[in-house]
Amino acid sequence: MIERKDGRTYINLVQDKASAKVQVDIIFQMALDILAKYSYNLPTINKKKFNARIKEIAKQAGIKAIKEM
Numbered sequence: 245m246i247e248r249k250d251g252r253t254y255i256n257l258v259q260d261k262a263s264a265k266v267q268v269d270i271i272f273q274m275a276l277d278i279l280a281k282y283s284y285n286l287p288t289i290n291k292k293k294f295n296a297r298i299k300e301i302a303k304q305a306g307i308k309a310i311k312e313m
Contacts, residue, residue: 246279246284246285246286247267252269252270253269253270253276253279254267254268254269254270255267255268255270255286256268
């Protein structure tokens with residue numbers, strides 16, 4: 245859910261695993277422009293596609309996985 249208060253825009257989420265509520269402050273104009281494009285209704289995305297895309301972005305950014313001990 246998108247919330248605007250005190251001149252700022254936030255995304256409110258509930259984490260799947262912990263059911264913890266999280267509020268993320270949107271600070272980048274590009275993100276606000278994207279939200280405006282979608283009339284502040286975020287499109288839904290398949291979790292499998294989302295995870296694959298995040299991995300691709302991390303790879304392009306040079307981020308490597310950390311192996312657990």
